[in-house]
Amino acid sequence: MRYFFLAYAIIALLVVGIFGFRGQKFSSPPVRIFPDMKEQDKLRAQKPDPFFADGQGARKPVTGTQPRGFNEEGAKEIGGIAEPEFGGQTGYYYTGHFDDFYGAGMPEELALTDANAAAFLRRGEERFQIYCMPCHGKSGDGQGVAGQYGIPGIANLHILKSDTYPDGRLFEVITKGKGNMSGYGYNISVRDRWAIVAYIRALQTAKEVPYESVKSAFDAAKAAGQVK
Numbered sequence: 033m034r035y036f037f038l039a040y041a042i043i044a045l046l047v048v049g050i051f052g053f054r055g056q057k058f059s060s061p062p063v064r065i066f067p068d069m070k071e072q073d074k075l076r077a078q079k080p081d082p083f084f085a086d087g088q089g090a091r092k093p094v095t096g097t098q099p100r101g102f103n104e105e106g107a108k109e110i111g112g113i114a115e116p117e118f119g120g121q122t123g124y125y126y127t128g129h130f131d132d133f134y135g136a137g138m139p140e141e142l143a144l145t146d147a148n149a150a151a152f153l154r155r156g157e158e159r160f161q162i163y164c165m166p167c168h169g170k171s172g173d174g175q176g177v178a179g180q181y182g183i184p185g186i187a188n189l190h191i192l193k194s195d196t197y198p199d200g201r202l203f204e205v206i207t208k209g210k211g212n213m214s215g216y217g218y219n220i221s222v223r224d225r226w227a228i229v230a231y232i233r234a235l236q237t238a239k240e241v242p243y244e245s246v247k248s249a250f251d252a253a254k255a256a257g258q259v260k
Contacts, residue, residue: 116220126222128200128207133198142226156231160223163216172235185212189232190239201230 075081081089124130126140138144144152161170169176172189179186192202206225209215216225243250 113207117223118218124200125226128203130200134198134204136194136198138199138226138230142223153234154226155224156227156229156234159220159228160231163220164228167213171239172232183212187213190236192232193236194233199229199233202232 075089075091077090079089080087084091120126124135125141142152160172164172165176165188165230167176167178167183168174168189174186174188176186201223205213206220206228207215207217220228
C-alpha cells in the first residue's frame with residue numbers, strides 16, 4: 033500500500049508540475065528545469081527597452097546599411113560586390129546546371145587562366161576555411177570541430193568525386209544547402225562559391241597524389257615556412 037501512495041504522490045507532483053495552477057500571476061521569473069528560448073537578450077519590435085537612454089527598443093539602421101533590392105540611385109552592389117553575384121540569375125555560372133542537368137568544370141565567366149588560377153585557388157582556400165572547415169575539417173574529410181559537439185551527417189568531401197558528383201551539383205549544395213547544412217547563397221558570392229568548389233577538387237586531387245611525387249616540392253615549401 034505504501035508504494036501506491038508513493039506512486040500517487042509522484043504522479044500528482046508531475047501533473048501539477050506540467051499543468052501548473054491557472055489564474056495566478058507572479059512578479060518573479062519562473063523556475064525552469066529545462067530553459068527554453070523564451071527569454072533572450074534581444075530587442076523586440078515596437079517594445080520599450082531600458083538598455084537605451086530613450087527607453088525605446090526600436091532603433092534606426094546603422095549608417096551605411098544597404099538592404100538588398102533597395103539600393104540608392106539604382107546601384108547594384110552589396111559591400112562592393114555586384115548584387116547578381118548573390119543569385120537571382122540564370123545560366124550555369126549562377127545555378128550550377130544546364131536546364132535539368134548539372135554541369136561540370138569551371139564556368140567561362142570566371143575567365144580563369146594560368147596567370148590567375150593560383151590566386152583563384154587561394155581565394156577558395158580562404159573562403160573554405162571560413163565557411164566550411166568548422167564542419168568538414170581542414171582537409172575536407174568531415175572531421176571538423178563541429179562533429180565533436182555531436183552534429184551528425186557531416187559529409188566527407190573526398191567521396192564526392194567529380195565523376196559521380198559534378199561541379200555544378202557541389203555548387204548548388206553550397207548555395208542551397210543539404211541535410212543539416214544550410215545554404216550559403218546569401219553569404220558567399222557566386223564567384224567565391226566556385227572558388228570553394230575548385231579548392232575542394234584540389235583537396236581531392238592532393239589526397240590521391242603519391243607522396244614521392246610531391247616530396248621535393250613539399251620539403252621546399254616547408255623550408256620556406258609555407259606549410260607546417
